[in-house]
Amino acid sequence: MQALSRTARNAALLLGLLLGFFLLMSVQVNRGSTLATARGAVTGVTSPLQRIGAAVGGLFTNTWGRYVGLVGAARENEELRRLNAELERRAAAGDAARRENQRLRRLAAAREILPGEWVAAEVAAREFTRRYEVVVINRGSRDGIAKDAAVTTAGGALVGRVLEANLWTSTVQLVTDPLAGVGGRLVSSRATGLVSGHGSDPLRLDYISTRTEIAEGERVVSSGEDGIYPADLLIGEVVSVDIGPPVPGTPIVSLMRGETALFKIVELRPAVDVLQLENVLVQLPSTEPPPAEDAETPAEPTGTGSPPGEDG
Numbered sequence: 001m002q003a004l005s006r007t008a009r010n011a012a013l014l015l016g017l018l019l020g021f022f023l024l025m026s027v028q029v030n031r032g033s034t035l036a037t038a039r040g041a042v043t044g045v046t047s048p049l050q051r052i053g054a055a056v057g058g059l060f061t062n063t064w065g066r067y068v069g070l071v072g073a074a075r076e077n078e079e080l081r082r083l084n085a086e087l088e089r090r091a092a093a094g095d096a097a098r099r100e101n102q103r104l105r106r107l108a109a110a111r112e113i114l115p116g117e118w119v120a121a122e123v124a125a126r127e128f129t130r131r132y133e134v135v136v137i138n139r140g141s142r143d144g145i146a147k148d149a150a151v152t153t154a155g156g157a158l159v160g161r162v163l164e165a166n167l168w169t170s171t172v173q174l175v176t177d178p179l180a181g182v183g184g185r186l187v188s189s190r191a192t193g194l195v196s197g198h199g200s201d202p203l204r205l206d207y208i209s210t211r212t213e214i215a216e217g218e219r220v221v222s223s224g225e226d227g228i229y230p231a232d233l234l235i236g237e238v239v240s241v242d243i244g245p246p247v248p249g250t251p252i253v254s255l256m257r258g259e260t261a262l263f264k265i266v267e268l269r270p271a272v273d274v275l276q277l278e279n280v281l282v283q284l285p286s287t288e289p290p291p292a293e294d295a296e297t298p299a300e301p302t303g304t305g306s307p308p309g310e311d312g
Contacts, residue, residue, distance in 0.1 A: 116230070116283055116284065116286060117283070117284040117286075118152075118281040118282060118283050118284065119139055119143055119144065119145065119281070119282050119284055120279060120280070120281055120282075121137040121138055121139040121143075121170075121279070121280050121281070121282055122137065122138050122278065122279055122280075123135050123136070123137055123277050123278055123279070123280065124136050124137060124138045124169060126274075128199075128274075131178065131179075132173070132177050132178065132179060133173075133174045133176050133177040133178075133197070133199065133274065134160075134163065134171050134172060134173055134174060134177065135171075135172050135174065135274070135277065136169050136170070136171055136172070137151075137169065137170050137172055137280060137282070138168070138169060139169070139170055139282060140165055140166045140167045140168045140169050140170050141165045141166065141167055141170075142167050142168065144284045144285070145162060145165045145170050145282050145284065146162070146165055146284075146285050147162055147163070147164065147165055148161055148162060148228050149161065149162040149165075149282050149283045149284070149285070150228065150229045150230060150233070150282075150283040151172050151280050151281070151282050151283075152233055152280065152281050152283075153271075153272055153277075153279075153280060153281070154279065154281065155234070155271075156233055156234060157233065157234045157235075157271035157272045158175055158182065158222055158229060158233040158234065158235050158271070158272070159172065159174060159175065159272055159274075159277065159280050160172050160173045160174040160175050160177070160180060161173055161180075161228055161229070162282065170282070172280070174197065174272075174274050175195070175197055175203065175235065175270060175272070176197040176198070176199060176200075176203065176270060176274055177197045177199075178196075178197055178198060178199055179197070180196065180197040181194055181195065181196050181197075181226070182194070182195040182196075182222055182226060182228075182229055182235060183195070183222060183223040183224065183225040183226035183229070184205050184220045184221070184222060184223055184235055185220065185221055185222070185223040185231075186205075186208070186212070186214060186218055186219075186220055186238075187218060187219045187220070187221060188213075188214075188215070188218050189212050189213060189214065191208055191209065191212045192207075192223045192225065193205045193206050193207040193208045193266070194206050194207055195220065195235055195236075195268065202236075202239055202240075202267040202268055202269055202270075203235065203236050203267070203268040203269075203270055204265070204266065204267055204268070205220060205238075205266040205267075205268055206263065206265075206266075207263055208263055208264045208266055209262070209263060209264070210243060210244070210261050210262065210263060210264050212264065214238055214241045214264065214266060215238070216238050216239060216240065216241065217237055217238060218237060218238045219234060219236075219237050219238075220234075220235045220236055220237065220238065220268055221233060221234055221235060222235060230283070234271045235268065235270070235271060236268035236269050236270045236271045237268060237269055237271070238266055238267070238268060239267050239268065239269045240266075240267045241264055241265070241266050241267075242264065242265040243261045243264060243265070244261045244262065244263040244264055244265050245261060246261050
């Protein structure tokens with residue numbers, strides 16, 4: 001009997017333990033689902049906010065990155081522009097230096113070819129008016145330049161003559177000056193005349209006979225007969241030829257202009273572009289000694305003797 005009651009108690013205790021275990025499991029399951037439900041509710045509320053925050057943060061990050069990129073690109077562009085400007089400046093300086101070297105070489109070569117002594121000079125100022133056309137060069141009397149010295153280009157083309165030589169600078173009258181005059185010679189016919197300036201208009205060669213054959217494009221050089229300019233300096237080339245006015249007192253008949261006129265009107269294109277003039281050569285006074293005088297004529301006898309054939 002006692003053994004039966006002990007078995008019953010054990011069975012009851014085991015049953016009670018099992019029921020307690022199942023109750024505890026039930027409570028844990030219900031609590032877990034409650035926590036999951038609460039967690040899901042919180043997630044449902046906060047997830048849109050998280051997405052909005054992530055979007056805003058991404059937009060800010062992208063915007064900032066683009067801003068930084070633009071600033072960097074702007075700096076790079078500015079640096080590239082600066083480098084490009086520096087390269088262009090150096091290229092321009094190099095071109096100017098090369099042109100200057102070429103001009104100086106031409107001047108040096110011309111000094112070896114032209115007769116006499118010449119000094120190179122640069123144009124420092126220009127003055128062009130209706131009355132006169134002159135330039136100022138950076139050489140003066142201290143360099144040996146004197147008044148009426150001939151001035152040419154490196155190619156041997158006539159520029160003009162020195163009007164005034166100061167200590168440091170000189171004033172040069174251009175061949176285009178309305179008051180300028182140069183003895184000229186046609187290369188083909190060798191006919192000579194007077195070349196005069198007319199400002200911006202073509203030069204004019206006067207006193208060429210109507211019988212002289214002249215073709216357009218023919219070159220005109222200095223004749224050297226004026227006592228100022230050396231011979232054979234290029235002045236210009238013929239651009240037009242016309243018949244001059246008739247001899248005074250001769251009736252004006254258009255069909256007989258060639259018979260009644262003495263001279264032709266010849267217009268020349270100057271060999272020098274005075275507006276582009278930069279470097280010139282100036283002739284220095286000759287240092288050669290003057291030519292020796294002729295031998296003295298023997299003095300006539302001063303004796304008082306009687307002429308031959310006469311007795312004393």
